[in-house]
Each structure stands twice: as C-alpha cells, then as structure tokens.
Amino acid sequence: MTNLLTVTSLTKTYDAAQTPALSNVTFGLDEGKSLAVLGPSGCGKSTLLRLxxxxxxxxxxxxxxNGESLNxxxxxxxxxxLMHQDLAxxxxLNVRDNIAFGLRSQRWDAEGIQRRVNELLELMRIEPLADRSVDAISGGEQQRVALARSLAPRPRLLMLDEPLGALDRRLREELAQEIRRIRDHEGVTLIYVTHDHDEAFAVADDILVLEGGRAVQHGPPEDVWLKPATPFVARFLGHENLFPCEVSTTEDGANEARCALGTWQPIDVPTSQACTALIPPEAITIVEPNQNGAEATIEDVTLQGGSYDVTLNIRGEKLRARVLVGATSTRPNPNTTVSVSIDWNQVRLLDWVE
Amino acid sequence: MSVWRTARIALPLTFLVVAFAWPLVSVMRIGLGWDGQGILQPFIDAASDPYLRGRFFFTTWQAALSTILALAFGLPSAYVFARHRFRGRSALLAAITIPFILPPIVMALGLLSLLGPSGLVNDTLTGIFGLEEPPIKLLNTFAIILIAHVVYEYAIVVRLISTFWANMDPAVQEAASMLGASPRRVFFQVTLPLLLPAVAAAAALIFLFTFTSFGIILILGAPQHATLEVEIYTLMTKLFRPHIAAALALTQLIATFGMLWAYVKLQSAAVTRIRLRAQGGPPPTGHSKADYIMRIGALASVLLVLSPPLALLLRSFITPDGLGLDGYTAIMSNDRNEYFYISPIAAIRNSLAFAAVTVILAVPLGVLAAYGLRNPRAWWRNPLDALYMLPLGVSAVTLGLGYLLSLRVGAFDVRTTVVPIILAHTLIAYPFVIRVVISTMRAIRPHLREAATVLGASPLATAMRVDLPILSRAILVGSVFAFAVSLGEFGATLLLNRPEYTTMPVAILNYLTRPGAINLASALAMSTVLMVVAGAGFFLIERARYRGWGEF
Known part of the structure; x- marks a missing residue:
C-alpha cells in the first residue's frame, strides 16, 4: 500500500534562527490513518504542519x-x-458562513452548501448556533465550529494544531472523544499535533515524536510507550524509573540483567550489553517492613488521580511507585521504612544508555 | 479627598461651559435667529443664496474627493508598513508623520516653495530649458488644494490603518487560504471586511479635517475655492454679516459632529471586532518582485509627502542672487519702519508665550479630566468622555466666531484681551492631553496597583512609584501635543487677532498678503522657523512615546 502523504527530509530554518526549526524529517501516512505529532513546545511540530x-x-x-511533490x-x-491552535x-461571519467558507471557495452550488453545512452542524451537535456570531459562543463551541469549518470541504488531509490546547480537562476529554467519532464518520486522514501524550494516544494510529526539530521516534502508540527510543522520549512520556543496566550471559547460557536495584533473568534481550532498565510503577509493590523485599524509605507522597504517587529511596536510588487509594488502610507516610518488591517480568530493557 | 473627587469632574466641566458651551450657544442663538431675526431666518437667507449654496457643495465635494484620493494614495503604503519588515521601517514611519504634525500653513508654504510660481520645480525647469514663464501653473487651482490635502492626510491613512493591519492575526488569512481561497479571495472576503472599520474610521477623520480646511485654502486656493470655514472668516472680517456666518457655522457643525460620531463608533468597532495580536511576531517579509515594487512605491510616497517641508527649508535660503539669508535678516529687523509693523521677534515671542500658557492650562486640565474618567463602571463615563472630545469637532473659525459673540457680561468684556486666544488654544489642545493620558492610564492594570499594595506600598507610594513613572511620559507627550497645537493654531487666532498679539502663523499670512520678493522671503523664513520648532516637539514625542502606545 502506498502512502497518501510522504514527507521526505523536510528541513526549515527561519530567517533569524541559528538552528533549524525542523531538520530532515521523514515519514509516511496512509489514507484514513491518524498520525499524532508529539513533542514539547518549540520542537518544530507547528513548523511541520505549516510546511x-x-x-x-x-x-x-x-x-x-500520492507521489506528487507539493513543492x-x-x-x-x-x-x-488546517485547524489553527487559536481557531482563527x-x-x-456567523457560524454558518464560517463553515460554508471553504465550500464557497470550491464553488459549490447553494443547495449543496446548505446541505453540507447542515450535515456538519448536526454532526458537531451545534445546530442551534447556526446563526450566532462566533464571538457570542463559548470556547468549546468555537472549537466545534472551527472543526466543522475545516471538515466541510472534505479535505484530503486534515491537520489539527493543538486543537484542545486552551480547554479545561473535562472538555478536552469530551472533545478528544468527539474528534475520534468524527474522524471515523468522515473517514478523514488526520495529522494531530499535541504536547499531551494522553491526547496523542487517544487519537492516533501512529505517533511521531519530535525533539529539537528532529524526528526521534515513529511508530504505533504501544511501541512508543513500551520502548521509548531515547531518554528524551522516555522522560517526555513521564517514565521516571530509568536505571543503567548491564546484560551478561551466565555460565549455564542464561541471560542475566543487573542494575542498582537487583538482578534478574530478562525475557527480551537488547542488542547491546549496556542498556537501560525501565521499571513501570505498576511493577512495584510496597509491603509492610521486615518481609522479603528491599528496604526503602518513603520520601514523598502525592495524591494524584486516584492513586498515591510515592517516591521511594532504596540505597540512595530514587524510585517512583503508585499505590491505589484504598489499597492500604492508611496513607503511606513520608519518612517511614517499608519493604519494596519488584515484579522483574514487567521491567523493560531499552536499547540505549544515557 | 471628596474635594479632589469633585474637582476632577467639576473643573473640566466648568471650563467646557465657559470656553465651549457659551460661545457655541451664542453662535446657535444668532444662527438660528433667536435674537429677533425670526426663527431660522439666517438659515433661510444662507440657503437661498446660490453663492453660499455653492460654497456648501464645494466644501463637501472637495472633502470627499480629498478623502478618496488620500485613501487611494495611502493604502498601498499602509499595507507595506503593516506587512513588510525592512531596514529603516520605523524611521520612515516616524518621518511620514512630520507633515501631519506641521501647522497647515507651513504645509501650504511648503507646497508653494515646491510647486509655486517661483518654487523649486518651476525654477529648475525654467533654468534648464530657458523658459520665459514658469511651466507649472498650480497656484490657485483645485489641483493644488487636493495635493495639499492628500500630502497632509497621508499620515492618518498609513498610521491608523497599518497599525491595525499589523496587529491583525495572520492566522485568519491563513485559515482562509487553507479553505481553498485564492489570495484574491482572501483579500476581498477576509482582509478587507476586517479592515473596513479602520478604513472607514480613517476616512471619517480625513473628511472631518478637510471639510474644515482653512489655512491651505486661504493660501493656495482662489476665491472660488473658499470652503465654509473660509467663508465664515470672510463674512465676519470683511462683510460683517455675523448672522449668516453663524448659520454657516452651524451647518458645518452638524457635518463635523456627524463625522466625529461616526469616527468614534467605527474606531471602537474596529478594535472590538477582531482579536488583535500583540505586535512582535515577524511580519512576513516577501522577496518576490511584486514585494520589492510595493516597497519602492511606499518609499516614493514617503519622499513625496516629505518633499514640501524639505522644499520650504531649501527655498527659504534661496535669494535672487543665489543662497542667502535675506528672509531671515528681514524678519529679524524693521527696515521699513512701517506703522503696522509687527516685529517678527515679537511674533515668535507671542507664539511661544501662548504655547507655554496653553501647556500650563491644558495639561493639568487634561490630566484632571482623565482621572475623572478612570472609573470604568460609572454610567457617566462614556458620555463624559464624548463630551470632552466634542471640541475636536468644532472648527477653529467657528470657535473664534463664538468667542466674538460671547465672553462679555455687561460692561465686563474680555474679547479684546488675550483671553479668547488662550481659551481657544487650551480648548483645542486639552482633548489631546486627555487621549494620551487616558490610554496610558488604562494600560496600568488594577493588578499593578494591587501588586504594589500587597508588596507594602501605601496609596501615596503606589501613586508615586507606579502611576507617576508610567504616566510621566504620557504627560510629557501630552504637553508637547498641547504646545504644537497652540503653535500651529491659525483659524481662531486669525479671527481673534489684534496686532499686538500676532502669532507666527498670522505673521506668515501678513507677509504673504503683501507684494514683493522680500515679503515672500520673510514668509518662507518665518514658516521655516515655525516648522523647526514644531518639528523639535515632534521629535520629543517620538522619543518619549512608549512603543505602540498613543496611536490615534
């Protein structure tokens, strides 16, 4: 299957800048698929869209x-x-005329415009707003109008630049779901730019991570999550328990991995001996002290989204664990000593060293 | 505290009543025929006079044509200054304002120096081709009036519209082009509709100014080019028909207030309608051939509007025998021992004295009034603000006429003293002070004062360390404005003038109305002095202006 959109070695340096805003970015996107471009502000995401x-x-x-250069x-x-970050x-023009703008550019006939605009008003559930001024509707409603306007002329490719950036959390989740529904309904090919990995994972078939204008990882969300390609990607996704690790072969031919927190027999083995162990918080269990586990001190506890975010100190190494609220009878207390056990089967070995 | 609160509203209002309402009501009283002439009789007389009807139509027609031409000439430059970034851009933008801040009489003399019978262009052409007569005969034509207006109002078009254009979020245009709109359609369907309030506001302002044009017409035009403003002046000083003059003044007033109202409405519409983006993102700089042509065109326009003042400067040093200071020595001495002679030194001294008194009166009055307008929730704020701006809509000659018809209670008569001239200058200057100060005052967000208070500053300390440092520049700018307005004021001063109060603009007209090369040289020299003093004030304004603040 050939790609609908092919981007090859795309590079851009702005007039006054020393370093390129975008450097040698290459990827392909199939028809009907969604790509999320993920990265912190200033990584070149918007430049990529604008190019x-x-x-x-x-x-x-x-x-x-489709193989034809757009240069x-x-x-x-x-x-x-393209849906701008600030909607534009x-x-x-009122809501209806905003949505109809692209159709008029394409010289649709009046009846066709009417039908298509009504269809979008319905799809976006904003029919009552049709004749309102765009200044007289709420932020979330403006978002829907902007999306409807971008979709109306049936673009071959729809690009959304931080579409949920300015909205509050509840509205963001609601609209992210909405965008998925509408994408499937319209079958549109989508590029979705965001700095929020949850949003990216919620919408995309593929993720492209940019760092300083370079593409550092491209793949399905699961791969990006499980095997971040660089320390930057790992930290950007919120992975914190990263430990230098060494893999060796024992005398009986088995693989053995060793990091500051322990030694275990890994399932997957990376290509190089020196690597990094990523210990997901889910792999860590905190138990009462004096049982079979490593002794650790609780340094800090934060309640976040239904679980305690616990910072542990094990022999000078920091480790983040997560404890569901209600899973223990009492709140974990800082400066208390606990035992920690790690399910080494969940630990991933990453192919790089910081 | 309550004295202070009362004063900041009562004092400006009292001034308005004395210096504005009283003369205006006096004009209305006789203009409407309430002094026993029969109701509306002066209007009927004026309207039944075909000559005066012609004056009204001519005034409207030349203002409309001037407005259209100024827009057509200025819009391409406005685009270039808004959307292009090139070396010397801000210097050019400052330079184009120079003609606008110069007194109209200086601009008229500038055009005379450039295109007049013995102007630079004609001198050069006769010199090169050995002609008998100057080939360009523009003096006393309709064309030179239009040229003067276009050159004069160019700055309004460019500054008002380009500021607005530059602040327009380019994302809106990009969105249109992503929706398949061609550049042409983007311009006509998106950019132009969004720009329209600003264009209309500029048009209203230009129409207002050219409708009441006085000095330019008086000096460059022929009798058949008299505007209502000139006609009022003639009726008062030469024909002594105050009733008809008052009727014309009222007609003019209706038109100017209408335009002022339209301007205020459009201006606020222009600001609220589109979300403005802070200036600072680099405007797209094109490198195409068309872009360079546009930029060269803008540069040529700027040179064109700067040429009259430059010509004036140059011409003032040209004597029949080559370069020399004839004009300057003539205005510095009284060789002819004329009886009516007014020492030019005295004219300069008078001008500076009036300007100083105007600053002393208008600045405290304006700052006081601005403080009175600070509370944004008071119901009377907007009406009061509009009331303070009304003097801008009254033509200078009408104001002078009003003072001649009022300012007298029984035997107590101040009309022949300096009082009416000072009142006129102050009245015309203080709305500028209010505008400059209030726009800065609004920029001091309440949070700023709250932050100072929370950091332990007393109310006095907050005023001294937060308000004052920020306002001081606005006050300086307001002072320079008041100074410049007084220096250049012509219409009211001319009507109220007595020989011993002669100011520089009046002296210039005196020289011009007398024959002889030496009088022309004197007029040019005096104009150059006036231009330099006004230009120095402008330089101060540009220096002190906060970036992007204080735009009109």
Whole structure:
C-alpha cells in the first residue's frame, strides 16, 4: 500500500534562527490513518504542519501527495484542512458562513452548501448556533465550529494544531472523544499535533515524536510507550524509573540483567550489553517492613488521580511507585521504612544508555 | 479627598461651559435667529443664496474627493508598513508623520516653495530649458488644494490603518487560504471586511479635517475655492454679516459632529471586532518582485509627502542672487519702519508665550479630566468622555466666531484681551492631553496597583512609584501635543487677532498678503522657523512615546 502523504527530509530554518526549526524529517501516512505529532513546545511540530500546509516554504526536502511533490503548490490549491491552535474563526461571519467558507471557495452550488453545512452542524451537535456570531459562543463551541469549518470541504488531509490546547480537562476529554467519532464518520486522514501524550494516544494510529526539530521516534502508540527510543522520549512520556543496566550471559547460557536495584533473568534481550532498565510503577509493590523485599524509605507522597504517587529511596536510588487509594488502610507516610518488591517480568530493557 | 473627587469632574466641566458651551450657544442663538431675526431666518437667507449654496457643495465635494484620493494614495503604503519588515521601517514611519504634525500653513508654504510660481520645480525647469514663464501653473487651482490635502492626510491613512493591519492575526488569512481561497479571495472576503472599520474610521477623520480646511485654502486656493470655514472668516472680517456666518457655522457643525460620531463608533468597532495580536511576531517579509515594487512605491510616497517641508527649508535660503539669508535678516529687523509693523521677534515671542500658557492650562486640565474618567463602571463615563472630545469637532473659525459673540457680561468684556486666544488654544489642545493620558492610564492594570499594595506600598507610594513613572511620559507627550497645537493654531487666532498679539502663523499670512520678493522671503523664513520648532516637539514625542502606545 502506498502512502497518501510522504514527507521526505523536510528541513526549515527561519530567517533569524541559528538552528533549524525542523531538520530532515521523514515519514509516511496512509489514507484514513491518524498520525499524532508529539513533542514539547518549540520542537518544530507547528513548523511541520505549516510546511505540509504550504504556509511555509521548506529549505530542503518535500512533502508529496500520492507521489506528487507539493513543492510550489500554493496552500489554497492543496485541498488540505488546517485547524489553527487559536481557531482563527472569521469574526465578521456567523457560524454558518464560517463553515460554508471553504465550500464557497470550491464553488459549490447553494443547495449543496446548505446541505453540507447542515450535515456538519448536526454532526458537531451545534445546530442551534447556526446563526450566532462566533464571538457570542463559548470556547468549546468555537472549537466545534472551527472543526466543522475545516471538515466541510472534505479535505484530503486534515491537520489539527493543538486543537484542545486552551480547554479545561473535562472538555478536552469530551472533545478528544468527539474528534475520534468524527474522524471515523468522515473517514478523514488526520495529522494531530499535541504536547499531551494522553491526547496523542487517544487519537492516533501512529505517533511521531519530535525533539529539537528532529524526528526521534515513529511508530504505533504501544511501541512508543513500551520502548521509548531515547531518554528524551522516555522522560517526555513521564517514565521516571530509568536505571543503567548491564546484560551478561551466565555460565549455564542464561541471560542475566543487573542494575542498582537487583538482578534478574530478562525475557527480551537488547542488542547491546549496556542498556537501560525501565521499571513501570505498576511493577512495584510496597509491603509492610521486615518481609522479603528491599528496604526503602518513603520520601514523598502525592495524591494524584486516584492513586498515591510515592517516591521511594532504596540505597540512595530514587524510585517512583503508585499505590491505589484504598489499597492500604492508611496513607503511606513520608519518612517511614517499608519493604519494596519488584515484579522483574514487567521491567523493560531499552536499547540505549544515557 | 471628596474635594479632589469633585474637582476632577467639576473643573473640566466648568471650563467646557465657559470656553465651549457659551460661545457655541451664542453662535446657535444668532444662527438660528433667536435674537429677533425670526426663527431660522439666517438659515433661510444662507440657503437661498446660490453663492453660499455653492460654497456648501464645494466644501463637501472637495472633502470627499480629498478623502478618496488620500485613501487611494495611502493604502498601498499602509499595507507595506503593516506587512513588510525592512531596514529603516520605523524611521520612515516616524518621518511620514512630520507633515501631519506641521501647522497647515507651513504645509501650504511648503507646497508653494515646491510647486509655486517661483518654487523649486518651476525654477529648475525654467533654468534648464530657458523658459520665459514658469511651466507649472498650480497656484490657485483645485489641483493644488487636493495635493495639499492628500500630502497632509497621508499620515492618518498609513498610521491608523497599518497599525491595525499589523496587529491583525495572520492566522485568519491563513485559515482562509487553507479553505481553498485564492489570495484574491482572501483579500476581498477576509482582509478587507476586517479592515473596513479602520478604513472607514480613517476616512471619517480625513473628511472631518478637510471639510474644515482653512489655512491651505486661504493660501493656495482662489476665491472660488473658499470652503465654509473660509467663508465664515470672510463674512465676519470683511462683510460683517455675523448672522449668516453663524448659520454657516452651524451647518458645518452638524457635518463635523456627524463625522466625529461616526469616527468614534467605527474606531471602537474596529478594535472590538477582531482579536488583535500583540505586535512582535515577524511580519512576513516577501522577496518576490511584486514585494520589492510595493516597497519602492511606499518609499516614493514617503519622499513625496516629505518633499514640501524639505522644499520650504531649501527655498527659504534661496535669494535672487543665489543662497542667502535675506528672509531671515528681514524678519529679524524693521527696515521699513512701517506703522503696522509687527516685529517678527515679537511674533515668535507671542507664539511661544501662548504655547507655554496653553501647556500650563491644558495639561493639568487634561490630566484632571482623565482621572475623572478612570472609573470604568460609572454610567457617566462614556458620555463624559464624548463630551470632552466634542471640541475636536468644532472648527477653529467657528470657535473664534463664538468667542466674538460671547465672553462679555455687561460692561465686563474680555474679547479684546488675550483671553479668547488662550481659551481657544487650551480648548483645542486639552482633548489631546486627555487621549494620551487616558490610554496610558488604562494600560496600568488594577493588578499593578494591587501588586504594589500587597508588596507594602501605601496609596501615596503606589501613586508615586507606579502611576507617576508610567504616566510621566504620557504627560510629557501630552504637553508637547498641547504646545504644537497652540503653535500651529491659525483659524481662531486669525479671527481673534489684534496686532499686538500676532502669532507666527498670522505673521506668515501678513507677509504673504503683501507684494514683493522680500515679503515672500520673510514668509518662507518665518514658516521655516515655525516648522523647526514644531518639528523639535515632534521629535520629543517620538522619543518619549512608549512603543505602540498613543496611536490615534
């Protein structure tokens, strides 16, 4: 299957900047699939979108649609949709005319425009707002209007730039779900830019992680989560229990991994001997002291989203664990001594050393 | 405290009643025929006079045409200054304001120096081609009036619209082009509709200014180019027909208040309608051929509007025998021992004295009034604000006329003293002070004062260490504005003038109305002095202005 969109060695340096905003980024995207571009602010995500959209000219490389280079094609002839981070609704037009704008550009007939706009109003559940001014509706409603406007002309590719950025948590989750529903309904190919990995995982078939203008990892969400390709990706996804690790072969031919917290027989073995062990918080159990486990001191406890986030100190090494609220009779107390056991089967070995 | 609270509203209001309401009511009284003429009789007389009807139509027509031409000439430059970034951009932007802040009479003399019968262009052409007569005959034509207005109002178009354009979020245009709109459609369907309130506001302001044009018409135009403003002046000083003059003044007033109202409405619509983006993101800089042509065009426009003042400067040093200081020595001495002679030194001294008194009166009054307008929730704030701005809508000659018809209680008559001139200058200057101070005052967010208070500053310390440092620049800018307004004020001063109070603009007109090369040289020299003093004030404003603040 050939890619709908192919991006090859895309590079861009802004006038005044020393380092490129985007450097040598290459990836492909299949028709009907969703790609989340993930990274912190300033990593080049928006530049990537603007280059694909044609709002910026690349210094090198190209984006191609069905194998045809887009270099030199002006944005209004690309047939893409882009939803800006700040929405950029037309303040002089009402909701209906905002949604109809792209259809008028494509010279749809009046009846067709009417039908398509109504269809989108219904899909977005904003029919009552049709004749309102865009200044007179709430932030969440504006978000829906902007999405409807981008979808209306049936773009070959829809790009959303931090679409849920400015909204509160509850609304974000609701709208993320909505975007999935609408994506499936319209069958649109999607590029979704965000700095929030939960949002990215919720929407995307594939994740592209950018760091300092470079693509550092590209793959399905599960792979990115389980095997972050660089220390940066691991920390960006919130993985904290990373320990340098060494793998060796014992005299009887078995593999043995060793890190500061223990020694175990790993299932998967990385290619190099030196690697990093990632211990997920779920693999850690805190038990009453004086049982069979490593002795640890609780340094800090924070309640977060239904579980305690516990920072442990084991022989000078910091370790983060998670304890469900209600799983223990009392709240874990700082400065108390506990025993910690680790389920080594859940520990992943990553192919790099910091 | 309550004295202070009362004063900041009562004092400006009292001033308005004396210096504005009283003369205006006097004009209305005789203009509407309430002094025994029969109701509306002066209006009927004026309207039945075909000559005066012609004046009204001409005034409207030349203002409309000037507005359209100024917009057409200024809009491309506004685009370049808004959307292009190039070296010298901010210096150019400052330079284009120079013609606008110069007194109209200086601009008129500038055009005379450039395009007049013995102006630089004609001198050069006759010199090169050995002609008998100056080839360009623009003096006393309709064309030169239009040129003067366009050059004069160019700064309004560029500054008002380009500021707005630069602050417009480019994402909106990008969104349109992502929705398949061609650049043409983006401009006509998105950019232009969003820009329209700003364009209309600029148009209203230009129409307001050119509708009451006085000095330019008086000096550059022929009798058939008299505007209502010039006609009122003639009726008062030469024909002594105050009733008809008052009727014309009221007609003019209706038009100017209408325009002022439209301007305020449009201006607030322009600001609230679109979400403005803070200036600072680099405006897209194009490198295409069309972009360079646009930039060169803008540069040429700027040079064009700067050429009259430059020509004035140059021409003032040209004598029949080459370069020299004839004009300057003439205005510094009284060789001819004329009886009516007013020492030019005295004119300069008078101008500076009036300007100083205007600053002393207008600045405290303006700051006081601005403090009175600080509370944004008071119901009377907006009406009061509008009331304070009303003097801007009254033409200078109407104001002078009003003072001649009022300012007298029984035997107590101040009309022949300096009082009316000072009142006129102060009245025209203090709305500028209010605008400058209030825009800065609004920029001091309440949080700033709260932060100072929470950090332990007493109310007095907050005022001294937060308000004052921020306001001091606005007060300085307001002072320079008041100074410049007084220096250049022409219409009211001319009507109220007595020989011993002659100011620089009045002296310039005196020189011009007398024949002879030496009088022209004197007028040019005096204009140059006035231009330099006003220009120095402008330089101070630009220096002191906070970046992006204090735009009108």
């Amino acid at each position: 694909i959209a044609g709002l910026e000219t690349p210094d090198g490389g190209e984006a191609a649609m 030199g094609v002006p944005p209004h002839r690309r047939g893409f949709g 609704l037309f303040p002089h």
